Amino acid sequence: MITKYLFYFFSIVAIFASVMVLMSRKPIHRVLYLTLAFLALAGHFILLNAQFIAIVNVIVYAGAIMVLFLFTVMLLNLNVAMEHKKSNLIQITAIITAGLLFLTITGASKKLDLVYNEEQVVTQIGLVKNLGKILFSDFRLPFEVSGILFLSAMVGAVMLGKKTGD
């Protein structure tokens, strides 16, 4: 029972936060609302017993990426709200398009027969120990490659950030 309520709670928080990201005026507020959305999603992950993912979500997304965003906002001195908006026509079209996308995907998912047994054992695969075992045995190669990916991203970011003429 309580999972159900928790689910609804987290969902509503996440959606509310996402909408506020789009609708709020000040950039800092937007970043903070996004962080709230991430935390709500982390709650979802914990509901699913995906502990590792939940923690990583908080650390990486809410911790690192949002901080990055904050830094950029402060660097670009975007505290003043940007007034420019796209023309009304484009906004309406965009909303309608998004709605269409929603309809298409839900329609598609209705065609699937997603039936699950209600009585199932609690899953243990989200635990750090189990996930770590699989990550380092079956998925060792992607793991290493992602290290190289990070390295290249870091180098790229530093290169891009350099002032011209250095």
Add this chain to the structure above:
Amino acid sequence: MMNLFWVIPLFPLLGFLISAINFRHFPVRTNGWIASSMVFISFILSLFVFFDLAGGASAQTIILFDWIKTGTLNLPVELLIDTLSSVMLLIITGVGLLIHIYSIGYMRDDDGYRRYFSCMNLFIFFMLILVMGGSYLVMFIGWEGVGLCSYLLIGFWNRKHENNDAARKAFIMNRIGDLGFLLGMFLIYYTFGSLSFNVIFSKAALMLPGTAVLTIITLLLFVGATGKSAQIPLLTWLPDAMAGPTPVSALIHAATMVTAGVYMVARSNILYSLSPLSMSVVAIVGVLTALLAAVIALFQNDIKKVLAYSTISQLGLMFLGLGVGAFAGSMFHLMTHAFFKALLFLAAGNIIHSLSGEQDIRYMGGLQKRLPWTFLIFFTGALSISGIPPFSGFFSKDEILAAVFSKSPVLWGLGIIVSVMTASYIFRLFWLTFKGTLRGTKMNTDSIHESPMVMLIPLLVFGVLSAFGALPLFIQGIDRNSLTTFLNPVFKNSNEILQNISPVSSNTKYFLMAVTLSLIVLSIFVTYTIFVKNKHTPAEENILRKGFIKLAYNKFYLDELYDTIIVKPVNQLSGFFRDTVDLKIFDKIVESTGRLVMYSGSKIRLLQTGNVGFYLFAMVISIILVLFFNLIK
């Protein structure tokens, strides 16, 4: 030797390659000697083959390699050696050798010396392939190849526009004949399932005479022969082909290429004997051509043109012989004709060479004293072609005429008329050129000299052959021609089918011979009277000629006729196709394709707005569409 006969064509091919590659630091003169020695080697090898066959070896076929092999179509490259091809081999290599040696002297001062000998060797190669072919396909390869070399050699002096036109005319008329040949080949393949001689002839021997399909096949093949051997209606290219060097005319247009048609019919003798209709067509076309060409030759004033029409006429006689079933007789006449016609052409070459290029007999005369050897040799050739015994032409012509008489006295009568006219025109030529006084106006009379040894020796050899060349064949008796016996294996099936009994008794034969001879000798004396005693010379260009003489002098306006009937309409048709179809339709289609691409490009280009928001929008829309279509599928 019989197993290795396929190397015979390789030597002229090698000579062609050597001359064509044009090695640096190669003295130009050696090309002539190399080319001649290559032909000499082929000649020696052909001699070996001949002696092997005469000693009793049997005919051989060799499959060199599989050329076309797709599905059920299997066309290998086959070569065949039997008595017929060995005779042709000897003629081609022997006459070719002598003419090569002659050309060394004749073409000495020409810039295209090397090119000349490469083309000549290539020609010998293709001609050898033609006669050694073991299937219609290989023969056709040689057939086309000699047409090509003829084109190259006629248009040898290619700076002059008329020579190029003449070469093109020869090639195109040959091609028209080749179309008939090709259609015949297709029909042969369809009927017999193969193009190989052995297969076809053995199957055909089981067919009934008068089969429709055989008649069509032989008529089509004969169309090819008319193109190659200049019979009606494809004969106008040969006189124009005299634009080439004289040795070329001697080799190609007298002794070898034009005889390819005769050889082809002789080779397919089974098919022809089984179609009486085609035989009649061949005989009638032959005799009509002979008549027409002889009449025209009587009134021509250019040495080479007279000889060209004479060739057409003699070829007509050969086809007449083929048409009545005297296959061996026609081959005999082919051989003797090669001798005396090559001789006449080379002698004419001597005359032209010594007169620095003058070819009109109205400006010649009195050359007997200046060119004694040429005079003597030309006389020999003239006697031979007229059919005076014991010269070789007499025997071969009489053999044909005897066979013709047994089939149809009417044709024999026409043949007699042709022989009389032959004697007349050749002796007209002879008297006008050598007797009397020199009528030339422009040349220095001191510079007329006899030709060098290298040109005279081949002439002498030809002279001896024309004079006495036929005599060895009658060693076994005047009625038994060794050549006929030698060629018998090739023709024996046809002879059985045609049942050519020799119905003329010896007495009748001698009577016929006597009639012919007396008429010929009479005509020789008549011409002597007209041209030597009365010193009549042919009229100049611009004198008005009347009636029949005008017709004959202008070659019966054949060229003009062809021009109106065929050339002009084809030109107009091609012009029509170019203007309406090509320019208006095809060009428009191609152009509009390009324009369509450019137009659509200019419209699609507008998508590149550079606006990132627009791009994002487009991406989302596309995703939606993809999902949507997956949904409804």
Add this chain to the structure above:
Amino acid sequence: MQNITGTLPIIPIQHYVLFCTLMFVIGVAGVLIKRNALVIFMSIEIMLNSINLLLVAFSVYHNDPAGQIFVFFVMIVAAAEVAVGLALVVMVYRHTHSIDIDFLNKLKW
């Protein structure tokens, strides 16, 4: 920390699908509506996260760890992408003193 929850959530999977779709669509709308490059980035993050949740949900319901590993890698890539993307935004700002994407149209025909 073995079991935070007692049994598998009784929440049917369709709920998760619906929820994630909704978040995804909000992200899409944000990408299309806004002109600020940073906001567009943030909307992309929203989209990515909704997909992460869906993947994890399916992985749990199928008892297949591959889904969660995939989420792990998605996060890695998202982090790298944000790093580079923000560096780019900063550079663009330095040149044009604005992060309005409508001004970035030099690539037109």
